[in-house]
Amino acid sequence: MIEEIEHDAESSETPLHPYQAGIHYHAPITHSIPKLKDPEDYYACIQCGLTFSFFRKKYHCYHCGNVLCHSCTKNSLPLPKFGYIQPVRVCGYCSRLLEISSMDKHSLSRLSVKALRMYIHAYDLPADNIIEKEDLVSLIYDNQPLSEEREVYFRNNIPVPSPRPVPRHSSRQREELSERDLYNLEYMLAQLYGFDDLNLGVDEYSIPPPQPPPPEVPQEVKPPSVLSLIRDKTDISKLPIQMLKEILSDNCVTYSGVIEKRELVDRVQRLVDNFKAEMSEYTRSESEDSLCRICCDATINCVMLECGHMATCMTCGKRLKESKNECPLCREPITRLVHVFRS
Numbered sequence: 001m002i003e004e005i006e007h008d009a010e011s012s013e014t015p016l017h018p019y020q021a022g023i024h025y026h027a028p029i030t031h032s033i034p035k036l037k038d039p040e041d042y043y044a045c046i047q048c049g050l051t052f053s054f055f056r057k058k059y060h061c062y063h064c065g066n067v068l069c070h071s072c073t074k075n076s077l078p079l080p081k082f083g084y085i086q087p088v089r090v091c092g093y094c095s096r097l098l099e100i101s102s103m104d105k106h107s108l109s110r111l112s113v114k115a116l117r118m119y120i121h122a123y124d125l126p127a128d129n130i131i132e133k134e135d136l137v138s139l140i141y142d143n144q145p146l147s148e149e150r151e152v153y154f155r156n157n158i159p160v161p162s163p164r165p166v167p168r169h170s171s172r173q174r175e176e177l178s179e180r181d182l183y184n185l186e187y188m189l190a191q192l193y194g195f196d197d198l199n200l201g202v203d204e205y206s207i208p209p210p211q212p213p214p215p216e217v218p219q220e221v222k223p224p225s226v227l228s229l230i231r232d233k234t235d236i237s238k239l240p241i242q243m244l245k246e247i248l249s250d251n252c253v254t255y256s257g258v259i260e261k262r263e264l265v266d267r268v269q270r271l272v273d274n275f276k277a278e279m280s281e282y283t284r285s286e287s288e289d290s291l292c293r294i295c296c297d298a299t300i301n302c303v304m305l306e307c308g309h310m311a312t313c314m315t316c317g318k319r320l321k322e323s324k325n326e327c328p329l330c331r332e333p334i335t336r337l338v339h340v341f342r343s
Contacts, residue, residue, distance in 0.1 A: 031081045031151050034065040045069040047091060063094035064158050081145070093158075097122055101144060108137040116140060123150040124157070129322040223247045226275045229268075236268050244268050251314060252302070252339040274301075274341045292316050293328065301340050307332040314339055 039058045044051045045068045052058050052069065059073045060066070062084060068091050075095040076087035090098065100111070100119045108116070116136040120127045123146060125139055143150070223246035224234065236244075244264040248255045251271055258264055278299040292298050298313035304320075309329045312320065314337070320326070321334045 033082045036060045036065045039067050042067040047072040061091035062088040063090050105141050124153045237265050252337045303338040304334050
């Protein structure tokens, strides 16, 4: 199988990558330029999955750098932030993200929550505690234009299938073809299908030099939840002191003044025992008076200060404090939460 990567035939002024001549590469550039993936590593389009062939060429998306077919890169847009003043090929996924990034608040509010969250997830915008749609719209609008950090994150984490390598025998067969064989094959196909010009080679400038893999960032270990401690029958006394403190902090249990590890273990054990008691009470009682007013699933065990109201479980209480930061009953600001243990 003969493969090639072909630039747009519709225009004689095809935008070139910065590794090429740089005719349409202009300063100032506000972001680092996406690196184009090596086409030799792909034998199928990463979006539609169709196999590349002599008549299904390889094209680059100049926004994410991936290798796709003609049908998946039909859109052409200028990318001035990368130095592309003239329109360049962009895949459908990137085209949608670019469209959203240029919208005003009114246009963003007309999108579905799914589309907003898709954009937020693509650029890793901080939306863990956002519930309302208008807050999602404000988050996207306030992050326009996107920072260099967000652009790099998107290119390193774009949700596409992993590329499949080209079979080795295909590369060897291609290397064994002499220039005369390529010329004869080009001439035969041109005469057979009426093409004026065919180029069976890959432009040496279209493939950027190999880039080192990004450094691995160590993932932060989160403390286990109370439910996981019960489910896994964890020996609390064997947990490190820092993890014990994080468990108490996550459940709004104070440990100020505690010095010895034994006291921390006792407080975590009491937290676990209280959780078991709440679950047991919930399964026995048919009354809804003790259920959280937000999730209607967990038991009410959270006091909101300074108003002192009890209407939610700890999980919903923390979400309220991080999002709206007001009591759902009296609308007073929440200064802190207190975990209540039932006797």
